[in-house]
Amino acid sequence: MREFDQETKLTVITGAGFSQASGIPTFRGKDGLWKNYNAADLATPHAFKKDPKLVWEWYKWRLNIVLNAKPNTGHLKLAEVEDQGYDIVLLTQNVDDLHERAGSRNVIHLHGEIRQARCVCCGDRFSWTIDLLENTEDVPKCKSCNSFYRPDVVWFSESLNHNIIQNCVDRLTITNVLIVAGTSMVVYPVAEFPFLAKRQNPSIKIFEFNLDYTPISKIASQTILGSVEKTLPSFFSY
Ligand SMILES: [Zn+2]
The missing domain is CATH 3.40.50.1220 (TPP-binding domain)
Known part of the structure; x- marks a missing residue:
């Protein structure tokens, strides 16, 4: 070359x-809308604290797109x-x-990486697969410390x-x-x-x-x- x-x-x-x-989708502008929420309302530590299930639902929707792309x-x-x-x-x-x-x-x-989830407390990680995604309804919880897992990505306001x-x-x-x-x-x-x-x-x-x-x-x-x-x-x- x-x-x-x-x-x-x-x-x-x-x-x-x-x-x-x-x-x-880029999750900017019109592309970013999901159920009338935009990315800036959901990809924040505050949103996760307030409603972890809602944030996870959005991430599961996004994960499904990624895993099928x-x-x-x-x-x-x-x-x-x-x-x-x-x-x-x-x-x-x-x-x-x-x-x-x-x-x-x-x-x-x-x-960060959307396929990875990270325990908010002990930092334990796991990788999503299609099977796991389809069979998980609730907010995933850490087996070691029972805290919530969050997507292992950098959110707005995070360094x-x-x-x-x-x-x-x-x-x-x-x-x-x-x-x-x-x-x-x-x-x-x-x-x-x-x-x-x-x-x-x-x-x-x-x-x-x-x-x-x-x-x-x-x-x-x-x-x-x-x-x-x-x-x-x-x-x-x-
Ligand atoms: Zn943990």
């Missing part, structure tokens, strides 16, 4: 555009690049597991995990090709990542794959407009 060799440290920042291309050609292409032996790390804002199901192994989830941010920063510091794909780049701290990488390495090549121009377009070597499941595979096949 024209921009890459075995020395290249390739980092890819991915966001909602990837999942949307696999049929997963399939990786698209954009996901598959990134996994294929990794299979070819390139040094590639994905930093994703998505909470679904479509990158992993496509075959990517080096994936950092900035906002991102410090160690995860540090891992991303460490990776960006050594990155020489950065791809930004399917993300509007307006949510911090991710919005800052390309600028940080550029400061560390002014000769870095940044390629952007989005439906529209974003705040990082001005520092990108190239912005390729279009949906990631079309633009990414053709970029890598050069």
Whole structure:
């Protein structure tokens, strides 16, 4: 591939555009409505404290969509690049597991993982499966301490995990090709990542794959407009 060799440290920042291309709603604007609630009313610690069953019902609806969705050609292409032996790390804002199901192994989830549930008290975790989802009516409770499980994702008003941010920063510091794909780049701290990488390495090549121009377009070597499941595979096949 024209921009890459075995020395290249390739980092890819991915966001909602990837999942949307696999049929997963973005949960923004009209897309975010569920039974007249919007995401900002449900994805908060306050909402969970007030009505854990309602929040879980929404997550079960979302989980069902995720578990039935399939990786698209954009996901598959990134996994294929990794299979070819390139040094590639994905930093994703998505909470679904479509990158992993496509075959990517080096994936950092900035906002947590929707398939995981975490005990609010002892931190124990489990992974949802379709069977489990279909056979669970109530709010799941921890077998060790009897507290509620919550989705293991970052909610509004919560901070991102410090160690995860540090891992991303460490990776960006050594990155020489950065791809930004399917993300509007307006949510911090991710919005800052390309600028940080550029400061560390002014000769870095940044390629952007989005439906529209974003705040990082001005520092990108190239912005390729279009949906990631079309633009990414053709970029890598050069
Ligand atoms: Zn527990």
